[in-house]
Amino acid sequence: MLIDKGKGMWVDDPDGNTFLDFTSGIAVCNTGHCHPEVVEAAKDQLDRLIHTCGADFYHAPMIEVAEELAAIAPGKSKKRIFLGNSGAEAVEAGFKLARWHSGLQNALAFSGAFHGRTMGALTLTASKAVQKRKFVTNRHTKKHNKKIRDLMLRKCFENGLLLLSGGDSTIRFCPPLITTSEQIEVGLEIFSDVLKTVAG
Numbered sequence: 001m002l003i004d005k006g007k008g009m010w011v012d013d014p015d016g017n018t019f020l021d022f023t024s025g026i027a028v029c030n031t032g033h034c035h036p037e038v039v040e041a042a043k044d045q046l047d048r049l050i051h052t053c054g055a056d057f058y059h060a061p062m063i064e065v066a067e068e069l070a071a072i073a074p075g076k077s078k079k080r081i082f083l084g085n086s087g088a089e090a091v092e093a094g095f096k097l098a099r100w101h102s103g104l105q106n107a108l109a110f111s112g113a114f115h116g117r118t119m120g121a122l123t124l125t126a127s128k129a130v131q132k133r134k135f136v137t138n139r140h141t142k143k144h145n146k147k148i149r150d151l152m153l154r155k156c157f158e159n160g161l162l163l164l165s166g167g168d169s170t171i172r173f174c175p176p177l178i179t180t181s182e183q184i185e186v187g188l189e190i191f192s193d194v195l196k197t198v199a200g
C-alpha cells in the first residue's frame with residue numbers, strides 16, 4: 001500500500017482513502033503520525049542544525065534527551081546514555097557491552113526472538129515474531145495457516161484497518177500511545193467482523 005499522509009492514528013493513500021493505522025511504523029511512531037509538537041520540534045531543529053557527529057560534538061537537544069532518559073531509567077547507579085538510530089544499533093551496542101563487561105565471547109538468544117537485521121543482531125535472531133496469534137489449519141496439530149492470516153490482513157485493509165504480519169501465523173497490533181478508546185473500539189470492531197467472516 002502507498003501512503004500519502006498521516007495524522008494521529010489515521011493515514012490517507014494517494015486516492016484519498018483513509019485507514020485506521022494500528023501499525024505505528026512498527027511501534028515507532030508512538031505519538032501518532034505528524035504530532036504537532038514533534039513536527040514543530042523537527043522543523044525548529046532543521047532550521048538550527050541538521051547534523052554533527054555526536055562522537056565529536058554535543059548540542060543542547062542531545063544533552064536534554066540524555067538527561068531526561070537518565071532521570072527515568074531504573075536503578076540508582078550513575079547512568080550513561082547511548083543514542084542510536086535504530087533498534088538493531090541498540091542491540092549491537094548491548095551485545096558489545098555484554099561481551100566487554102563479561103569478557104565472554106558467546107551469547108544466548110531465545111528461539112523465536114527477533115533482534116534486528118544488522119550482522120551482530122542477526123546472529124541473535126531466530127526470526128519468528130514473538131507476539132503470536134496463531135491461525136492454524138488444525139486446532140490439534142496447530143499447523144499454521146498463512147492463507148487465513150493473509151486473508152485476515154487483506155480484509156482488514158479493505159475495511160480501513162492497517163495491521164502488521166509477523167512470521168507465517170501472526171497478526172500484530174501496534175497502535176501508537178496516543179490512541180483513544182474510540183479508535184481502539186473501531187479497530188477491534190473491524191477486526192472481529194472480519195474474523196467472523198474469515199474464520200466463521
Ligand SMILES: Cc1ncc(COP(=O)(O)O)c(C=O)c1O
Pocket residue numbers: 026085086087088089091114115116117
Ligand atoms: C524486538 C526488536 N528488536 C530489534 C528490532 C530492530 O529494530 P530496527 O528495525 O529499528 O533496527 C526490532 C524491529 O522490529 C524489534 O522488534
